[in-house]
Amino acid sequence: MTRLDQLSAAQIASGVAAGAFSATEVARASLDAIEARDAEVQAFLQVSADLALKTATATDELRAHGAKLGPLAGVPVAFKDNMNLQGTRTTCASRMLEGYESPYTATCVQRMLAAGATPIGKTNMDEFAFGSSTESSAFHPTRNPWDAARVPGGSSGGSAAAVAAGEVSIALGSDTGGSIRQPASFCGVVGLKPTYGAVSRYGVVAFGSSLDQVGPLGRSVTDVAIAMNALVTGGRDPLDSTSQDVPASFSAHLEDPVEGMRVGVIPALMEHESIAPDVRKGLADARAALEEQGAQITEVELSHMASAIAAYYVIGPSEAFSNLARFDGVRFGYQEPGSATLAEQTALSRAHGFGAEAKRRQLLGAYLLSSGVYHEYYYPAQQVRTLITEDYRHAFARCDAILLPVAPTTAWHFGEVNDPTQMYASDLFTISLNIAGNAGVSVPVGSSPASGMPLSAQLQGPAFQDANLLRMARALERGIAKKGLHMPDTVAPAFADRGGEL
Amino acid sequence: MALTTDDVRRIAAYARIALTENELAEMTAYMSEAIKLFEPIRAYDLAGVEPTYHPIGGLSNVMAADVANKHGRSLSVDAALSNAASTQGKAFRIPSILGTAGGDQR
Numbered sequence: 001m002t003r004l005d006q007l008s009a010a011q012i013a014s015g016v017a018a019g020a021f022s023a024t025e026v027a028r029a030s031l032d033a034i035e036a037r038d039a040e041v042q043a044f045l046q047v048s049a050d051l052a053l054k055t056a057t058a059t060d061e062l063r064a065h066g067a068k069l070g071p072l073a074g075v076p077v078a079f080k081d082n083m084n085l086q087g088t089r090t091t092c093a094s095r096m097l098e099g100y101e102s103p104y105t106a107t108c109v110q111r112m113l114a115a116g117a118t119p120i121g122k123t124n125m126d127e128f129a130f131g132s133s134t135e136s137s138a139f140h141p142t143r144n145p146w147d148a149a150r151v152p153g154g155s156s157g158g159s160a161a162a163v164a165a166g167e168v169s170i171a172l173g174s175d176t177g178g179s180i181r182q183p184a185s186f187c188g189v190v191g192l193k194p195t196y197g198a199v200s201r202y203g204v205v206a207f208g209s210s211l212d213q214v215g216p217l218g219r220s221v222t223d224v225a226i227a228m229n230a231l232v233t234g235g236r237d238p239l240d241s242t243s244q245d246v247p248a249s250f251s252a253h254l255e256d257p258v259e260g261m262r263v264g265v266i267p268a269l270m271e272h273e274s275i276a277p278d279v280r281k282g283l284a285d286a287r288a289a290l291e292e293q294g295a296q297i298t299e300v301e302l303s304h305m306a307s308a309i310a311a312y313y314v315i316g317p318s319e320a321f322s323n324l325a326r327f328d329g330v331r332f333g334y335q336e337p338g339s340a341t342l343a344e345q346t347a348l349s350r351a352h353g354f355g356a357e358a359k360r361r362q363l364l365g366a367y368l369l370s371s372g373v374y375h376e377y378y379y380p381a382q383q384v385r386t387l388i389t390e391d392y393r394h395a396f397a398r399c400d401a402i403l404l405p406v407a408p409t410t411a412w413h414f415g416e417v418n419d420p421t422q423m424y425a426s427d428l429f430t431i432s433l434n435i436a437g438n439a440g441v442s443v444p445v446g447s448s449p450a451s452g453m454p455l456s457a458q459l460q461g462p463a464f465q466d467a468n469l470l471r472m473a474r475a476l477e478r479g480i481a482k483k484g485l486h487m488p489d490t491v492a493p494a495f496a497d498r499g500g501e502l
Numbered sequence: 503m504a505l506t507t508d509d510v511r512r513i514a515a516y517a518r519i520a521l522t523e524n525e526l527a528e529m530t531a532y533m534s535e536a537i538k539l540f541e542p543i544r545a546y547d548l549a550g551v552e553p554t555y556h557p558i559g560g561l562s563n564v565m566a567a568d569v570a571n572k573h574g575r576s577l578s579v580d581a582a583l584s585n586a587a588s589t590q591g592k593a594f595r596i597p598s599i600l601g602t603a604g605g606d607q608r
Contacts, residue, residue: 103581196557210556239575241564307542314540321517328518330594335587342599347520359519360532363510366517367533377540382553384543389554421535437557463557 004029004500005166005491009075009223012169013116016059016074021502023059023074027052027118029502030076034120034167036499042142043152043162044078047121051087052076056118070116072230077112078162078171081122082129082205083214085109088119092205093137094127096333096353106203107237108172108214115230120168123158128324129179129207130357131155132423133412138355141414144187145492146453150411153183156217160187163217166491166500170218170227174204176211177312178406178430181442181458184217185406188444188454188490190224190477191217192470195463196437197244198228200237208319211312211434220488221443221474225250228466250467258475259294263287263459264399266302274408274428278448282455283405286445289479290403290472300395300402304387308432311388313424314368314381315435321365327353360420389436396438396462401472403459405429406442410453429458439466441473446485454486504534 004026007015016023031049038044059074079085082092084102091097105113113119126136134142134157142157144150145165152161156173160183163171173180175193184191192215199214206212216227229248237243270283291297329335329349330342336352339345354362368378395402407426417423433440440460448455457476461469480486510530514521521529570576579592588595 100585103577103585238564241561242558244558304546307546310540310542313536314543325518329587330596331582332585333587339597342596343518344520345597346518347515350518351520354519359521359525360529360536362517362519363513363529364533364536367505367509367513370513370516377543379553380543380546380548381540382555383548383551384546385554386551387546389557420532421539424536424539 002502004033004076004502005496008220008489009072009169009218009226012075013069013071013073017063017069019063023056023118024053025502026074026076027056029500030118030120030168033498033500037165037167037495040143040148041145041161041165041167041495042140043123043158043165043167044121045081045091045093045124045139045158046088048088048119052118052120055113059116059118070114071226072112073116075117075170076120076168077117078120078123078159078168079109080125080156080159080171080173082125082174083109083172084203085119085122088122090122090205092128093125093139094353094355094358095138096327098334100332104203107200107239108204108231111230111234112172112227115233117230123156123162123171125158126155126357127355128205128358129155129174129176130320130361132178132182132426133417134158135414136355136357144411145495146188147411150413150453151186153186153411155179157183159217160184160189160191163187163189163219164492165495170216170223172214173217174212174214175434176208177316177434178427180215180217181430181440182407184442185456186411186454188456188486188492189217189219190221190441190443190473191215192224192228192441192466193433193439194228194466195439197242198246198464198466199231200240200243202237202239206323208316209323210319211316219490221470221477222251222254222488225254225470228470244464246464250470253467253471254474256471257293258290258472260296261472262296262298262399263290263472264298264300264395264402266300266402266404269302269305269404269429272408275405276409278450278455279405279409281449282445283403283457285480285483285485286403286457286476289476289483293475293479295475298399300398302388302391302395302432304384304391305432307384308388308435309424309428311381311384311435312427312431314377315385317361317365318368318378319365321362321369324358324362329353357420385435388432392436392438392462401459401461401469403457406456406458410448410451410455433460438463439469441469443473443476444486444490445476445480505530505537
């Protein structure tokens with residue numbers, strides 16, 4: 001008997017195409033796995049069973065008529081709940097959007113469906129993507145599949161947990177300051193933040209418009225590459241002005257050797273005091289795995305990295321304040337009943353619709369953009385963005401990718417990091433990438449000798465060289481597998497034998 | 503520069519978020535803490551450094567012809583109203599804007 005979670009996305013698609021099993025059987029297996037596992041993991045805010053079965057039936061009918069199936073035919077996919085999918089709610093894990101029905105489908109979701117994917121449901125997240133642990137979801141926490149007492153990371157925590165628990169093969173997340181890479185790291189899956197502009201954000205609820213990017217999470221680099229092919233197929237999306245043409249060639253050179261390619265390391269960052277000993281061990285293994293395949297390690301510098309957190313927490317909240325001004329309770333969202341005036345209705349709807357962190361970020365943004373304060377912080381933050389971008393340009397002139405931690409620690413326990421600014425500081429290694437708009441990927445490199453929790457390493461690459469970055473990520477995955485530290489396609493052990501039989 | 507509760511009260515009014523007195527106190531502490539986090543960006547000599555507002559330069563607004571798009575992008579009236587809490591006919595329904603009369607102006 002095969003279990004769904006033992007198969008890669010490519011194996012599912014080719015099995016469906018060959019008639020080894022039907023898309024409907026795959027969809028049922030995914031729904032069955034969720035039935036058996038999600039009471040504990042709580043990765044989903046909504047399971048779209050009817051939509052999944054309807055889509056799978058359509059895939060099976062296409063095959064019956066002899067049509068060529070897409071590269072994700074029948075593959076069960078979950079979407080972060082800030083992505084519109086007609087037939088589902090899009091809540092951003094907020095009371096503000098508790099009953100919001102998606103009026104249309106986001107381009108990123110549509111492209112996964114066009115490649116044949118089956119939409120299984122919408123995943124939990126930090127409210128409006130403000131957070132690094134998914135604890136700020138208004139509805140419920142999501143548990144880390146590797147240890148239910150720990151957070152899955154965030155803000156795309158539900159997407160990472162659903163993939164790690166083997167409930168779906170691929171999930172989409174969004175990354176404004178690390179929100180794909182950090183939960184991928186905490187849950188032991190692969191998560192790519194593509195170059196800014198590579199994937200359309202049309203239909204994705206905006207947080208920080210100069211920072212947000214959609215990307216895939218999967219249990220292997222190969223699956224993430226297949227998802228990227230689907231996300232860029234169709235070319236530039238005229239509905240997102242930042243969208244760029246990107247060739248769908250993420251799989252073509254994935255297995256190419258990396259001998260002679262250059263991997264940058266930043267000694268000051270690799271030895272940063274905040275990095276836990278087990279994370280250091282993972283980084284050393286990652287470095288060795290790449291070196292053993294002939295990659296050249298070279299020292300580089302990102303000298304303004306220390307100011308990245310500051311610049312980010314100026315730019316991010318300012319853009320969030322601007323974007324979230326649309327939630328006034330009139331056209332959509334929570335509306336305070338019985339208000340005497342529109343102003344009162346707006347202020348009370350926002351007060352009662354938004355959770356604490358969403359209010360914090362918006363107040364911060366309102367302050368930073370207010371008259372007189374703008375020139376103190378916002379303008380200099382954008383100047384610092386220039387310096388950080390230049391740092392990367394110089395570094396990438398000397399290397400093909402930079403090896404970094406994803407986060408200073410493995411997944412923490414619920415409630416362990418409860419001071420907002422302390423949580424912001426944990427974004428140190430992911431955030432500068434969004435500021436510059438480059439691509440980054442989190443790759444599992446083993447498990448902690450101390451806690452057994454997943455360890456990951458981050459590779460960052462220059463803008464629009466995402467395919468090359470994934471080739472390096474695949475080499476890292478291959479080298480780590482050779483050392484026996486982590487095998488691609490791994491499901492969190494506590495869930496691997498529960499439901500989902502195909 | 504530490505912020506006072508009154509500063510935060512004004513910011514909250516500007517942000518259209520009605521905070522309770524307890525929340526105001528919490529937010530004042532939080533905002534002062536957050537502003538400390540921003541100090542590194544004031545530590546550099548930024549004279550002559552151009553700002554980068556966006557990772558992709560040269561973007562411009564996307565304009566479309568001012569005609570109804572019946573092929574997908576325009577929502578029907580029903581769809582546009584379906585997520586609103588209060589509607590009347592083909593309109594979103596809101597309380598008095600100017601407020602002097604208050605209440606529900608049918």
